[in-house]
Amino acid sequence: xxxxxxxxxxxxxxxxxxxxxxxxxxxxxxxxxxxxxxxxxxxxxxxxxxxxxxxxxxxxxxxxxxxxxxxxxxxxxxxxxxxxxxxxxxxxxxxxxxxxxxxxxxxxxxxxxxxxxxxxxxxxxxxxxxxxx
Numbered sequence: 001x002x003x004x005x006x007x008x009x010x011x012x013x014x015x016x017x018x019x020x021x022x023x024x025x026x027x028x029x030x031x032x033x034x035x036x037x038x039x040x041x042x043x044x045x046x047x048x049x050x051x052x053x054x055x056x057x058x059x060x061x062x063x064x065x066x067x068x069x070x071x072x073x074x075x076x077x078x079x080x081x082x083x084x085x086x087x088x089x090x091x092x093x094x095x096x097x098x099x100x101x102x103x104x105x106x107x108x109x110x111x112x113x114x115x116x117x118x119x120x121x122x123x124x125x126x127x128x129x130x131x132x133x
Contacts, residue, residue, distance in 0.1 A: 001089050006082040006130050007045065007052040011068050011075065015042055015057035022046050022053060038106075041065050054080070078116065078126035086113050086131035093117055093129075105131070 012018040015033075023030050028046040035042045040063030044055045056077055058066035068077060083089040086105050093100065099121040105113035111133035119126045 001083060001092050003081040003083050003089070003129075005051045006080040006128075007054045008079055009054040009056050009077040009128075011056045011058075011065050011072075011077040013057070013069060013074060015044060015055055018055045018057075019044055022055065028053065035059065036108075039063070039065075076125075078128050080114075080128040080130050082130050082132060084131070086115065086129055089129050089131075090115060098122055098127075105129075 010018070019030065022028050023046060028048055031045045031047050031052065033042070033044040037059070040059045042057045042059060046053045046055070056065050058069065060066065065077065090100060090105070099118040101116040101118055105115040107113050113131045113133075115129050117127040117129070
């Protein structure tokens with residue numbers, strides 16, 4: 001399985017304050033900001049070399065990102081790897097004992113397919129597999 005880092009996601013309490021740091025203080029270019037209701041988050045992507053940084057802010061107190069922030073505070077939420085064939089990558093992870101959070105990948109508004117692997121099965125890091133359309 002060939003994979004490259006697509007993005008690193010950081011959970012934040014205040015998206016505007018995080019943008020003031022990553023965009024304004026560090027000079028990273030914001031490439032996208034949008035709400036993702038199906039994941040109950042607002043996200044902002046910033047270009048960082050070959051990959052991106054994704055800032056995640058919960059839209060409600062019941063979202064998984066809100067629970068993450070309550071339990072762990074701000075910080076690294078997940079690492080996303082771009083793969084050429086998500087089905088093959090999912091099967092390979094299953095064979096290696098990884099626990100995927102869904103049986104089938106979701107599809108985002110850009111047509112990319114994605115799925116997460118539970119951190120208990122990936123040495124403590126929430127891992128996202130991402131297949132570009």
